[in-house]
Amino acid sequence: MQRCLRTTDLDEVGDDRHLTVFQMLGSWSLGDYDGPQSLRWGWELLTDGLGIGRNRLHATVFGGDDQVGPDLASWQTWSELGVPVEPLGPDNWWSNGPTGPCGPDSELFAWTGDGPPQGTPDTDGRWMELWNHVSMSYRRHDDRRLEPLPRRSVDTGMGLERLLMVVQHQPSVFGCDLFRPWTTALSGLWQPDQGSLRLLTDHLRSSIVIIGDGVIPSNTGRGYVLRRLLRCALTVLWRPDRTRTLDELPTPLVEQTLAQFGQREKQGVIREVLRGEERRFADLLTRGRKLLDQLGPGRPLTEADLRYSASDARPPARTGHRADELAARCGRGGGAQRRERGAPGDDLVYQRVQPGGGLVAWLEDGCSSRTRSAATA
Numbered sequence: 001m002q003r004c005l006r007t008t009d010l011d012e013v014g015d016d017r018h019l020t021v022f023q024m025l026g027s028w029s030l031g032d033y034d035g036p037q038s039l040r041w042g043w044e045l046l047t048d049g050l051g052i053g054r055n056r057l058h059a060t061v062f063g064g065d066d067q068v069g070p071d072l073a074s075w076q077t078w079s080e081l082g083v084p085v086e087p088l089g090p091d092n093w094w095s096n097g098p099t100g101p102c103g104p105d106s107e108l109f110a111w112t113g114d115g116p117p118q119g120t121p122d123t124d125g126r127w128m129e130l131w132n133h134v135s136m137s138y139r140r141h142d143d144r145r146l147e148p149l150p151r152r153s154v155d156t157g158m159g160l161e162r163l164l165m166v167v168q169h170q171p172s173v174f175g176c177d178l179f180r181p182w183t184t185a186l187s188g189l190w191q192p193d194q195g196s197l198r199l200l201t202d203h204l205r206s207s208i209v210i211i212g213d214g215v216i217p218s219n220t221g222r223g224y225v226l227r228r229l230l231r232c233a234l235t236v237l238w239r240p241d242r243t244r245t246l247d248e249l250p251t252p253l254v255e256q257t258l259a260q261f262g263q264r265e266k267q268g269v270i271r272e273v274l275r276g277e278e279r280r281f282a283d284l285l286t287r288g289r290k291l292l293d294q295l296g297p298g299r300p301l302t303e304a305d306l307r308y309s310a311s312d313a314r315p316p317a318r319t320g321h322r323a324d325e326l327a328a329r330c331g332r333g334g335g336a337q338r339r340e341r342g343a344p345g346d347d348l349v350y351q352r353v354q355p356g357g358g359l360v361a362w363l364e365d366g367c368s369s370r371t372r373s374a375a376t377a
Contacts, residue, residue: 062104063087212263
């Protein structure tokens with residue numbers, strides 16, 4: 001089992017199944033057994049070992065393309081086991097980039113809806129991907145040519161939290177026992193709504209794990225992911241009550257999270273990093289609000305105003321704080337985008353004058369529009 005950070009799904013966090021940091025169960029075969037054998041053992045573990053109803057499972061396989069035919073071996077294996085199969089295209093082809101090892105994969109989905117299963121994984125979103133079995137069979141070259149590997153391997157992965165969701169018959173990953181300490185503590189501490197509770201739980205839990213691996217907030221790489229998570233969490237936390245602080249997180253919650261992920265960092269170090277980023281972001285927002293309060297109808301932005309704007313180390317994420325109000329106060333106009341440099345790490349204001357539209361101000365806190373919707377649902 002390994003801890004995983006997944007950034008491609010950040011906009012989905014807050015729904016029933018997506019997490020930023022999670023624990024991955026997996027297995028490797030370096031030529032010891034083939035893909036069909038992996039599927040059989042996986043089926044036995046889920047049904048006979050963990051008691052998941054056979055009628056709650058559905059498989060997908062690679063249906064073929066212009067270079068490789070359908071994955072008939074996996075298709076036949078699932079059929080022999082009595083599992084319904086759906087052939088798909090690129091979704092069932094694994095690769096880690098345009099070149100390198102790759103091959104067909106077969107995914108096992110679990111039904112998460114009420115009542116009997118319906119449709120297929122491709123037609124009904126209540127089917128949740130549970131366990132992926134990758135048959136590493138080829139090496140792709142720069143010219144897209146596929147070369148068969150001299151020794152094929154099998155790589156599988158299954159998220160622990162999703163597995164517990166299914167085994168414990170919970171409607172979301174946040175309902176399983178791994179998250180109960182978090183949801184219980186934060187509900188009692190800050191009384192957030194369900195969307196905000198999920199986002200705070202995910203982002204703060206993930207931040208602790210990332211800091212536990214030695215990462216600190218910054219504007220690049222892993223540090224940027226951490227900064228984005230923390231500033232999004234702080235935005236949600238402060239929206240109803242600006243006096244709330246991450247210092248209020250219970251010590252046992254921090255220590256339990258570090259222990260769960262097998263990390264040895266002291267909780268005092270975690271708190272110091274959280275405290276520093278909270279202080280920096282609070283100062284950032286204070287200066288930003290002063291700028292917004294100074295703007296009135298017809299008042300142009302000055303160079304002094306623009307000194308508040310952010311480093312252009314990476315693109316901003318929209319939060320929409322007071323954007324409508326600012327647009328109304330500043331009137332309409334045209335022009336080009338402008339973004340000035342500020343102090344490193346001061347991701348504050350991004351101004352854009354739209355032709356025929358008003359000035360739009362973006363306060364950078366790392367929350368995407370989708371994440372905000374989940375947080376306020």
